[in-house]
């Protein structure tokens with residue numbers, strides 16, 4: 001049967017945001033096709049996605065740096081209406097130790113994918129970007145026209161360069177409509193408990209560290225500083241449920257497919273619009289799960305932005321999307337997922 005809305009190539013589709021987006025694309029009537037080389041994801045996630053969807057999902061084990069192989073995927077799939085590009089390394093800490101790996105993979109794969117898209121004459125592209133492109137904002141909340149400050153890490157810089165690369169692709173006369181999605185802090189997991197975040201080694205990010213502490217894998221959580229000029233002294237972020245984030249990608253694709261002829265790249269902040277401090281996030285986890293978390297206050301972490309949260313009005317206005325799931329729901333889903341690991 002011809003798919004109602006068409007085939008969508010999802011690079012990095014076995015990853016944290018990618019897997020949740022594959023589920024939401026299918027539920028919305030698209031036919032998602034996963035492209036992943038499992039360099040930073042697990043094969044079993046593909047089977048879990050099929051369990052959630054109760055049906056098969058096509059997968060190509062391909063490295064997005066391999067232009068010939070990725071081009072072959074595009075020409076082998078029928079009725080491709082767009083590409084969503086998640087495939088990238090995303091650890092701030094690791095990027096400080098391994099900058100070359102980050103530039104090679106994150107920039108190389110984006111350039112390769114865009115070249116293949118031009119060859120295949122695919123006109124709709126959704127790019128996974130990050131609020132790290134803003135650095136430490138001068139005021140809050142952040143809107144899409146805020147200046148991009150010097151990134152705090154090679155990871156953040158690869159997202160800035162990625163956005164510039166897309167601008168140059170559009171300027172080159174390529175027929176391309178792009179939605180550049182700037183994620184704030186994705187947290188949580190699928191309510192089924194079948195897919196979620198799989199941090200490598202000791203988690204850098206707050207919520208996986210919280211759930212591993214609650215699970216007894218980590219002895220205690222260290223709060224990196226409580227002497228900042230914020231509501232309670234700890235850093236403030238905009239924590240968005242990964243399912244809300246996934247749904248925004250479907251809305252972004254709908255938006256691109258409905259857009260009038262022409263070439264453009266539109267950025268969108270994807271956040272709840274609410275700032276939540278580290279201590280408030282811990283309290284939300286404890287309230288959601290009826291537990292006490294073992295944490296201590298420690299020194300500040302180098303490179304941390306003090307406070308950032310989104311103005312997501314543009315996504316609401318143009319993508320007809322808003323975040324609907326609250327922090328406690330995300331903390332409940334994150335804990336539910338951790339207990340399955």
Ligand code: WQD
Pocket residue numbers: 090092129130131132183184185186204205206207209221222223224225235236237278301304
């Ligand atoms: C959040 C807050 C820490 C761990 C990163 C990326 C960003 C995006 C989300 C991809 C900070 C504090 C953390 C801990 C703590 N990823 N913390 N103890 O740094 O805001 O953003 O992840 O797009 O690009 O940069 O997320 O979860 O690491 O930290 O106190 O053990 O939690 O200091 O204030 P961050 P994070």
